[in-house]
Amino acid sequence: xxxxxxxxxxxxxxxxxxxxxxxxxxIRLYLQRLPHWTHKPLFECLICMGGxxxxxxxxxxxxxxxxxxxxxxxxxxxxxxxxxLISKMYE
Numbered sequence: 001x002x003x004x005x006x007x008x009x010x011x012x013x014x015x016x017x018x019x020x021x022x023x024x025x026x027i028r029l030y031l032q033r034l035p036h037w038t039h040k041p042l043f044e045c046l047i048c049m050g051g052x053x054x055x056x057x058x059x060x061x062x063x064x065x066x067x068x069x070x071x072x073x074x075x076x077x078x079x080x081x082x083x084x085l086i087s088k089m090y091e
Contacts (some may be wrong), residue, residue, distance in 0.1 A: 001074065003061075004074035004075045004078060006061070007054055007057050007071065008024050008074075008075045008079055010053075010057060011046065011053045012046060012079070014043075015043070015046045015049055022078075023069070028043050031043050032087070046083050047079050047080050047083055050064070050072065050075040051076060053088075054075045055072065057073070058067075058071055
């Protein structure tokens with residue numbers, strides 16, 4: 001569970017840092033040139049980013065093992081909760 005929370009927070013930091021006027025906001029402008037179907041998993045949707053980025057981050061931090069799939073599902077779940085909390089903040 002701790003691994004999933006760690007990865008989820010890393011992904012959230014990447015997502016938030018790509019908002020307008022944030023440190024990686026300019027990178028998002030370049031990523032927007034990619035085909036539209038790549039936008040959600042790369043930078044637009046925190047929930048979608050959970051699957052894509054977990055596959056990239058997990059092996060770097062913990063090595064490759066069969067817990068990757070379970071961790072990915074947990075990251076997606078945690079990110080869903082984070083999105084709900086962020087949405088509530090901006091209502």
